[in-house]
Amino acid sequence: MDNKNKTYYLAGRPFSKESLMEYCRKKSDGRESKEFEKEVYRFILDWFSPEDHMLVKTSGSTGKPKEIRLLKKHMEASARATISFFDLKPEDKILHCLPMQFIAGKMMVVRALVGSLDLYCTEPSSKPEMISEEVAFAAMVPLQLSKLLQDAAGRATLAKISKLIIGGSFVPDSLEKSIQRMSTQVWQTYGMTETSTHIALRKMNGADSSEWYRPLAGISVGLNKQGCLVIDAPEIGVNDIVTSDLAELNENGMFQIKGRIDHVIISGGIKFHPEEIEHKISGVFPNDFFIGSKKDDELGEKLVLFIEKGEGTERKVFEIWQALEQKLRGHELPKEIIFLPEFNRTPSGKIVRNSPIYLKNRD
Numbered sequence: 001m002d003n004k005n006k007t008y009y010l011a012g013r014p015f016s017k018e019s020l021m022e023y024c025r026k027k028s029d030g031r032e033s034k035e036f037e038k039e040v041y042r043f044i045l046d047w048f049s050p051e052d053h054m055l056v057k058t059s060g061s062t063g064k065p066k067e068i069r070l071l072k073k074h075m076e077a078s079a080r081a082t083i084s085f086f087d088l089k090p091e092d093k094i095l096h097c098l099p100m101q102f103i104a105g106k107m108m109v110v111r112a113l114v115g116s117l118d119l120y121c122t123e124p125s126s127k128p129e130m131i132s133e134e135v136a137f138a139a140m141v142p143l144q145l146s147k148l149l150q151d152a153a154g155r156a157t158l159a160k161i162s163k164l165i166i167g168g169s170f171v172p173d174s175l176e177k178s179i180q181r182m183s184t185q186v187w188q189t190y191g192m193t194e195t196s197t198h199i200a201l202r203k204m205n206g207a208d209s210s211e212w213y214r215p216l217a218g219i220s221v222g223l224n225k226q227g228c229l230v231i232d233a234p235e236i237g238v239n240d241i242v243t244s245d246l247a248e249l250n251e252n253g254m255f256q257i258k259g260r261i262d263h264v265i266i267s268g269g270i271k272f273h274p275e276e277i278e279h280k281i282s283g284v285f286p287n288d289f290f291i292g293s294k295k296d297d298e299l300g301e302k303l304v305l306f307i308e309k310g311e312g313t314e315r316k317v318f319e320i321w322q323a324l325e326q327k328l329r330g331h332e333l334p335k336e337i338i339f340l341p342e343f344n345r346t347p348s349g350k351i352v353r354n355s356p357i358y359l360k361n362r363d
Contacts, residue, residue, distance in 0.1 A: 009091060009118035021048055036123050039100035043109055056103050058193040070196055074237035078196035079114040081216040086163050090116035092136035097128035107197040108139055130157035141168040142175055149178050158184055165189050169350055172282035179205045196236050212254035221255055228261055268299040270331060277332050284323045287313045288343060290351055305334040314339045
């Protein structure tokens, strides 16, 4: 990290450590720089500061976002693991189109600095602008990939990316089917802020595609008594951290995520993982949705499909029920559909399932 002879790259331009810091100081105060660019420049300056750690915010998917402390040496180890997995070489071009406030965006910059990769930044948006050059590596959320696949120009620019990771939220079946037609190699990530972003990847397309996540080198996983995934990765400062994700392991040390333990619904004595049902019905209608529950005198809890209003979906209840009956087994069928005006979301865009607007419809 402090190698004085190392060369760093920003948009095709080489820098020494000193010249990069001077450039970032100038650009972070310059009026011509856009805010997302200033965030990158400020992060680079923080990375080279004498402090041994960075303060980062969690996504807020399991509660209010919180600030945690990550050691730079652990973030560097995480970056090296990703660089090694994808066989990235110095001067390889990588595309950064994620918000800097979360760990995924920060780690794209760390990978560039650690691996002397050529970092190209574009403004984070639901449909990011792409660069004209061939790109060795990029990271996106599912919404960004979905938007780019909707037109020929987006598909053409995506084809210039050799390797792409996607994460941060659920991947609908419809998007996964579209990924099969891409020439770009695509992986889905598994990880969290506390693990300095992803600790495992699963290939989503090509002959080596899989439903199983493979941990990166130096990372091992297990299950606790409740069936939750336990991660051990000393090189990135993670020692037997217990997640809230219910998982299944295979004999090769790979895993699948079944759902979150705090989302489990027990209805009529049967245990349901809402995420598994949601995966089966993804693409049935365009609106955002989730599977929740309501108290029920007979079943204890009954399955409920919550749908965000819009696109006139609430007038198509009959068609929705027909589609659900085709996609789900009898006991998986929701007992009720509830339309809500708008879901509460975390700052990173994930639906908050235990928000007041949902809870008041539970009883």
